[in-house]
Amino acid sequence: MARPNQAKLNLSALRHNVCLARKLAPRSKVMAVVKANAYGHGAAIIAGALQSSVDALAVASIEEAAALRDSGVTCPILLLEGLFDESELGIASQLNVWLSIHNERQLQWLEGAALSAPVTCWLKIDTGMNRLGVTPDKALHYHQRLVATPNAANGTVAYTHFASADDLQNLQTQRQIDAFDSLNFDVARSAANSAALLAWPTTHYEWVRPGYMLYGNCPMAQGHPNAQTLKPVMTLTSAVIALHDVAAGESVGYGGTWVAQRPSVIATVTIGYGDGYPREALNGTPILVNGQRATLAGRVSMDMITVDVTDVEHVQLGTEVVLWGPDLPLAEVARWTNTIGYELTTRMPQRTPRVVVNA
Numbered sequence: 001m002a003r004p005n006q007a008k009l010n011l012s013a014l015r016h017n018v019c020l021a022r023k024l025a026p027r028s029k030v031m032a033v034v035k036a037n038a039y040g041h042g043a044a045i046i047a048g049a050l051q052s053s054v055d056a057l058a059v060a061s062i063e064e065a066a067a068l069r070d071s072g073v074t075c076p077i078l079l080l081e082g083l084f085d086e087s088e089l090g091i092a093s094q095l096n097v098w099l100s101i102h103n104e105r106q107l108q109w110l111e112g113a114a115l116s117a118p119v120t121c122w123l124k125i126d127t128g129m130n131r132l133g134v135t136p137d138k139a140l141h142y143h144q145r146l147v148a149t150p151n152a153a154n155g156t157v158a159y160t161h162f163a164s165a166d167d168l169q170n171l172q173t174q175r176q177i178d179a180f181d182s183l184n185f186d187v188a189r190s191a192a193n194s195a196a197l198l199a200w201p202t203t204h205y206e207w208v209r210p211g212y213m214l215y216g217n218c219p220m221a222q223g224h225p226n227a228q229t230l231k232p233v234m235t236l237t238s239a240v241i242a243l244h245d246v247a248a249g250e251s252v253g254y255g256g257t258w259v260a261q262r263p264s265v266i267a268t269v270t271i272g273y274g275d276g277y278p279r280e281a282l283n284g285t286p287i288l289v290n291g292q293r294a295t296l297a298g299r300v301s302m303d304m305i306t307v308d309v310t311d312v313e314h315v316q317l318g319t320e321v322v323l324w325g326p327d328l329p330l331a332e333v334a335r336w337t338n339t340i341g342y343e344l345t346t347r348m349p350q351r352t353p354r355v356v357v358n359a
């Protein structure tokens, strides 16, 4: 019998979230971001389920794109960071993936190549995040060179990325929009990540690029009215494997960080940081046991956690435990862990099986 841990994937929730994205940006094409193993959900499963309902996918590297092609994905795939080495150009063209061009070196590789077919390029513009891309004043020059080289297909897209679109009060987003709108040549555009798709309608342009919201999560800490109907795709579950009565004053787990304030019942659950449950989770982090709220009691071990179930009814060996999912928001667990929901799912290791529960 296998360990009972599962990252359960609800693919109808995924499709529902894509429909919401389309409804909010009805005139834009949708590029679904599935890098980092689809934010830990399982890239082949997610991309396979998405490819008929989106216009393109985005990943971080040629290896991620090749894995998707191997799994039967045929729709366009953009490499968000472009090529890391000139030698990848031939593979990219064979795999028929789209390239980001974010610097001079990448453009020179493209211009100097002898490709059998031109590749579609997305020109990355740095409008103020200062992470990747060419500055708006150089964009026309780069665009003209892409138009001139026979190795770039017609229809280059200019795109940018927001630093703070999840913070509606942050003035940086409007400054980035203004910088992007200063491009004074005719080109298709893309800017919106999930936060901008949800909350900044002027940023939808020809393409939107949601990731996080497709997995059913809202990037805004305080939520957003447009995100209310999002449905979480992943439910992380495990089970109780031991129950202990602990006297008041006794401690639980490594370092004895949790001390019983009253006679308590502690359930040991077979999931730990080796399975994707964050070690940083604090005492008190909410956990659902038998559908009822309980709290983490003691440090997270590699393969186990301990949960205070003193007030939870009908707990026995084998009782189901939910670490996050529709009834226990990822964002809430992330707050107790001093991180963001993006990181919690993305860190999920292969050890935890991804199981499609609702195709």
Ligand SMILES: Cc1ncc(COP(=O)(O)O)c(C=O)c1O
Pocket (backbone or CB within 6 Å): 033, 080, 161, 192, 193, 194, 195, 209, 210, 211, 212, 213, 219
């Ligand atoms: C360039 C780019 N576009 C779009 C996205 C999607 O962002 P989100 O998951 O917040 O929707 C990302 C994710 O980091 C990204 O790096």
